[in-house]
Amino acid sequence: MSWLRALKETARSGFRVERRRLEPVVAGRGALGLAVVVGGALALFGPAVAVSSAFGAFQAAIATFQRSYRPRPTLALASGASLAVSTFLGYLTGAHPALFLALLALWTFLSGMAWAAGPTVGIIASSNVAIMLVTVTLPTSVATAAGHAAMIAVGGLVQAALIVLLPVRRWGAQRDALADALAAEADYARRLRHDPTASFDPVPLMTARSAAAVTPRQARRRPAELHGARGLAERIRPVLASLADPAVGAPAEGPQRDRVRELLGAAGAVLDACAHAIRHGRPVDLPPPALAALRTPDTGAILSGASRRASTRLAALLDDVVETAEPRTETAAEGARSRPTLVRLVPVALARTRAELRHESPVLRHAIRVTAVTAAGYVLGTALPFGHGYWAPMASVMVMRPDFSQTYARSVARFGGTLLGVALATGVVQTAHPGTYLSGGLAVLCAFGMYLLMRTGYAASQVFVSAYVVFLLGMDGAGLTQTVRERVLLTLLGGVLAMLSYAVYPAWETPRLRGRLADWLTADGLYAATVVTHYAAPAAPDASPVSAGPAAPDVREALLGTREARIAWQEAVGRATHEPVRHRGLSHTAADEAGHALAQFGRVAMLLEAHLPEPGAPPVPEAEALAEALRRSTERGAKELRERKVPHWGDLRKTVEAWERGEGEPDHFLLRKAAVLLLEALDEVSTALTR
Template sequence: MSWPRALKATARSGLTVERRRLEPLVAGRAALGLALVVGVTLALLGTEAAISSAFGAFQAAIATFQRSWRPRPTLALASGASLALSTFLGYVTGAGAHLALFLALLALWTFLSGLAWAAGPTIGIIASSNVAIMLVTVTLPTSVAGAAGHAAMIAVGGLVQAVLVVLLPVRRWGAQRDALADALAAEADYARRLRQDPVAPFDPVPLMTARNAAAVTRRQARRRPAELHGARGLAERIRPVLASLADPALGVSAEGPPRARVREILAAAATVLDAAAHAIRRGEAVDLPPGAVAALRTPDTGALLTGPPRRAADRLAALLDDVVETAEPRTETASDARARPTLLRLAPVVAAQMRAELRPDSAILRHAVRVTAVTTAGYVLGTALPFGHGYWAPMASVMVMRPDFSQTYSRSVARFGGTLLGVGLATGVVQAADPGVYASAALAVGSAFGMYLLMRTGYAASQVCVAAYVVFLLGMGGSAWTQTVYERVVLTLIGGVLAMLAYAVYPAWETPRLRGRLADWLVSDGRYAATVVAHYADPAGPVCADVRQALLDTRATRIAWQEALDRATHEPVRHRGLSRAAADDAEHALAQFGRVAMLMEAHLPERGAPPVPAAATLAEELRRSTERAGKAVRERRAPEWDELRETIATCGPLMEDPLLRKGAGLLLDALDDLAEALATPSSPT
């Protein structure tokens, strides 16, 4: 994609307003916390303390809106405490009085916030926001004691938001309920699509999200509703059973009475899964339509389906019964919850992840270097310019910069557009009404409420409210609107331009790394298939921990590939060895390879079943061949499957299980398609 097209695409995405379900109660609770903090501190301690506490409460509330499965009070407390520490250290190092010392701290703090993205977007966003708000709050104190007081008020702001989350709960466990319900609903949609397309693709993201949501701390495990435990694991097991039931390669013809029966079972399964998803989302009892229950239990299944399809239908009915039982609200809680470390125990894990990114080829390290250089340069430039309020430039930069090109550019455009509109609207109100301290505080709280309400509908929409919030908040301290409008707009533009220039000068493009991402997916797919096939040689039943882990690994590499491909689509660089057409064909081939392995997993032999010794040889060759192929893909060579083809030809007659024999051939066909896709001459995208 050329630079003009890339800039146009990112600008359009940055200004897009998404249609999302609004959460007015949650937004109202966050605004209430902000109002309490501002009102009380304004009445008791004065304007500057109110502004400090407002920043703490404002940022803490934003932290509770992040897509994290940790308790919201914990996020609010962590945000308030880290911002308080940042502000105090910023003042002690001498912001304004000792510019060189403060710049050193700013560079260190910004570099660490950039590396924090290695631990995930939630920690990255909180760390970046702390740097941005620190740039403002360090200008408020006038002494070390005053800095300590301001830091304390910021921490109090976070504490108030945490207490309100506890006292005024809105949909307890709502995020976890939604994640699990979305996974079951995705399974239901998959079942319906399989009725028309027996080889329909399935997006594993909802299942991965539900898995992340299922990890809890010990404290959470004691309080988690029982219906949130167990259904996710069942949904994981249902997906391959649905696929194997629908696939014509396993015995059910494309038309005729057996296929009609399969479609009926799939429709009934979709109805049951939707009912379970609805019950879990709302915390209600499962309401099963009688027609769906009757369709699953009709006795003619045995007369119409035989072999693998019959086993799949029976297993599906049993799994759906378990889903319905698990989804019923109960009082007891699960004792074997997936463990999530506390924040204190998470600290060394995050530190290790950050250290792991200290390597030359790391996109996170490049982001940390970029954001550090831009923030410090922006602060120096903003201080040197005769505008005053020079912190707006670095604040804009650190807030918009992300590890990838498209988000950085789209957010830069959205922030400038939102700032221009928000400052203009707030200025009009100030000019027309000339509000006093308390009226400005009320307007600031109202702007914050709008931001909390709209923050998930698009970055541009939320920035309108953020800009107005800052204008009104600083107006409480006596800053005239003329001191915040022109300077903030110009400096925000400078900060956005610096951020975009930094990515152009020192990029971290995904496009050249696409082959590596594809190779990772291929190797993990091969290990998954090899692990499944190996269990035919050593039957251990349908539920195996090593198969489960291999499946999770291949899902993670597949999602990493898809995310990288999406980012590369908007980058202004050539394909460098992998055209878009080749990438699409290779993705289809690997998805088919993983799907065949999943079908074989759905029919793993029961413990004690007769072993198939030849399967062990095939499994080992699958692992070796895909690892060699992964190396070839990284080196821009087409993979070869001669040894695997010979192994299948040799072992095929020795494999008595027809499903295993058929699956081996389908795996090889998918790998041949992959080799053909990568052998296609590349053309610019």
């Protein structure tokens, strides 16, 4: 893609408004916390302290809106405390430009590396740097630095207290994640009625898995209906695929296929009802036609073989989902996935950060870029005769992200939003001359607008953020002499510096696509080989049946590995789509076709998992040869893929061809059929890479 087209696409995406459900009650709670802090600080300490404390409350509320499944009060407290430390250090060095510039560079670099710990931590760290640039310009002295920092921390404390005192949809994020996973399963079941080989996006299941991890304190309070349904949803997915696939189940047409379509539609209706019940915390209201379809007594007479076993297992799993989704008062602390507390998360974050300290790491390159741009923006903003030059570095640090498309889209959106927000707010200030309390009220109103619209698009939220800063600084008389033109020019300078930095020191995703595809191939191969190994060595007779208990631990780990690799591939393709660089051997068409082929490879492995032998079943010794051929072929293919060669699947092809000649062929229809399908999927990968 050319630079001109890339800039056009990213600019368009920056102004895109997303249709998401607004949360006015949550936004009102955040604005209420801000109003309490601003009003109390004005009455007790005056405008200067009120401005500092307002930034703390404002940032703490923003932190609670981030996509995180940690307790919201914890996020507010952590945001307020980290901002207090940042601002305190800024106050101490603010009177010495060289020392402050060194601190700014160090703090910005650390905030850039914080993206290694996740987007929530990265956004909070970047916001700390931006707000520190504003607050240290306020009239104060070193003697009062600790007091200002304390008031900033109090702002976070107030927001955390309001979340506890005025709860809105307790466990709402976790409920939504689990409901989305069940709804995705329902949609998958309906699509299988018309396309028996339809693919399934694992993102909802992985999101629900992330939401299911809780701290020990959360585990004691988690509603029972949020425990267990996710695991059942994951086990339903291969059963649905097995029931629908004509290669291992019912024929493509005929009475059996009609009954399969009926069962799939009923499963979709039941899963939708369970998703709605979990999302709203209500009893499950099952549609009678779906229940009638699932309980039809002649299903066993119509279906046979693998499809009959799949229908029986599906009915049992759906009964478990309905029972689990019923809201109950008892908690479900047993068997909870553990999420480390913030204190225990520190070593984990440090380990992730150390792992990113390599030249080819996008996170490290982002940290270097944002540090250089922020320092340059601060120097240029100070040198220009506009005054309040922090608008330039503040714009840079807020728009820059580790990938190209987000940085450019946010730069364009911030400039457009700032242009409108600053123009409106500055016009109000310079014409109406609002007093201290009226300026504070307007700032709170702008904060409410930002909280309400922040999830609908970056440009819309920036209108209110820019107006908020203008009104808040106007409380203390700061920046009243600065015109719209000067603020907009400084913001434009920060955005231009951010965009130039990516052109000068990029971290393109396109050249790494082959490596991402190789990672997915390796993970898929390990998953398929692990599943096939269980045919050669079934579980002991005293083990829990696969239909009743969770999958074998090694199969489970391999499945999670292939999901993570697939999601990493999808995210990489999304980032590379609008990059202005050549594909270097993997065009968009080839990437799409190879990704589709690997998804089919994983689907075949999932069909094998759906029919894992029961504990104590007779082993199939020939399966071990297939498992070893899968391991060797996919590992060698991944190596050839990274070396920009077309992979070949010699070991797997020899095994399949030998079975077709009757040499060592297993007496197991599903294994013979799956081996052929797995080889065909890998051949499609090679075909895609030759285009």
